[in-house]
Amino acid sequence: xxxxxxxxxxxxxxxxxxxxxxxxxxxxxxxxxxxxxxxxxxxxxxxxxxxxxxxxxxxxxxxxxxxx
Amino acid sequence: xxxxxxxxxxxxxxxxxxxxxxxxxxxxxxxxxxxxxxxxxxxxxxxxxxxxxxxxxxxxxxxxxxxxxxxxxxxxxxxxxxxxxxxxxxxxxxxxxxxxxxxxxxxxxxxxxxxxxxxxxxxxxxxxxxxxxxxxxxxxxxxxxxxxxxxxxxxxxxxxxxxxxxxxxxxxxxxxxxxxxxxxxxxxxxxxxxxxxxxxxxxxxxxxxxxxxxxxxxxxxxxxxxxxxxxxxxxxxxxxxxxxxxxxxxxxxxxxxxxxxxxxxxxx
Numbered sequence: 001x002x003x004x005x006x007x008x009x010x011x012x013x014x015x016x017x018x019x020x021x022x023x024x025x026x027x028x029x030x031x032x033x034x035x036x037x038x039x040x041x042x043x044x045x046x047x048x049x050x051x052x053x054x055x056x057x058x059x060x061x062x063x064x065x066x067x068x
Numbered sequence: 069x070x071x072x073x074x075x076x077x078x079x080x081x082x083x084x085x086x087x088x089x090x091x092x093x094x095x096x097x098x099x100x101x102x103x104x105x106x107x108x109x110x111x112x113x114x115x116x117x118x119x120x121x122x123x124x125x126x127x128x129x130x131x132x133x134x135x136x137x138x139x140x141x142x143x144x145x146x147x148x149x150x151x152x153x154x155x156x157x158x159x160x161x162x163x164x165x166x167x168x169x170x171x172x173x174x175x176x177x178x179x180x181x182x183x184x185x186x187x188x189x190x191x192x193x194x195x196x197x198x199x200x201x202x203x204x205x206x207x208x209x210x211x212x213x214x215x216x217x218x219x220x221x222x223x224x225x226x227x228x229x230x231x232x233x234x235x236x237x238x239x240x241x242x243x244x245x246x247x248x249x250x251x252x253x254x255x256x257x258x259x260x261x262x263x264x265x266x267x268x269x270x271x272x273x274x275x276x277x278x279x280x281x282x283x284x285x286x287x288x289x290x291x292x293x294x295x296x297x298x299x300x301x302x303x304x305x306x307x308x309x310x311x312x313x314x315x316x317x318x319x320x321x322x323x324x325x326x327x328x329x330x331x332x333x334x335x336x
Contacts, residue, residue: 044153044157044158044322047315047318047319047322048319048322048323048326051261051319051322051323052257054261055257055260055261058257058260058261058264058265059257059260059264061264061267061268062260062263062264062267065092
């Protein structure tokens with residue numbers, strides 16, 4: 001088998017953001033289901049949270065290619 | 069299919085047998101020059117995007133009518149989205165007009181450059197070269213720090229970053245953490261998020277299309293059938309990429325607005 005073990009690090013670093021983004025959008029869907037008129041306001045917050053949580057996975061991806 | 073794919077196919081045929089997975093080297097496209105002063109393809113595309121945007125925005129809004137035409141309507145929708153949806157909501161109705169031109173330029177420039185990634189004759193997202201997100205981030209970095217310092221004064225601005233009223237020993241931990249957040253982590257993640265998303269998305273498309281091409285041209289009969297699936301995935305991910313590319317342009321602008329708003333708002 002050939003490959004680069006740094007990619008495994010990316011796999012590991014994607015676990016946390018995966019769970020986090022799931023939680024964020026679960027809360028967003030809950031909020032919209034309870035109060036549909038708040039959708040516009042919640043959407044911006046949800047996407048902001050998504051962007052912040054995603055940063056860790058992006059770090060993992062970039063570092064996987066940096067430390068080859 | 070496109071220029072880039074033909075180039076990649078030729079490059080991979082020149083090497084030894086077997087499939088070569090796409091690697092970061094495939095993002096380097098020199099046109100002329102060499103060394104540090106090479107003029108590369110993303111540079112050409114960035115210049116092209118500025119030209120397209122400038123011509124488009126000026127011609128479409130030159131004869132602004134009260135009842136807008138199709139083009140004017142589109143520009144107005146985009147401007148309204150940035151002005152009201154991002155700037156006014158985040159920065160607040162008092163200061164947002166000053167920063168709207170910056171945010172609108174950022175949004176349109178990033179959106180067009182991202183969309184280059186799936187527009188057929190180009191198919192290369194400019195932001196998948198790290199230098200371009202870094203340059204944009206430096207502008208945002210300078211703007212929000214200078215705005216904060218001019219609004220509050222340097223000393224007050226720096227002390228305003230630290231939350232007040234915590235137990236004394238906690239400050240040993242909080243002060244370095246807060247300063248690292250404002251001065252290192254925020255710009256770093258802002259640039260890396262845009263770069264990483266565009267890079268990973270383009271890599272994914274390359275993998276599916278190059279893999280499909282390899283299986284179709286060099287594989288056995290079984291692999292030729294499977295290559296249809298690979299091309300199908302490439303199509304699906306192209307549509308998915310369009311969504312990501314819009315979202316990343318939006319997120320970059322949103323975060324830039326958030327940082328500016330954080331810098332100029334009064335103590336929380």
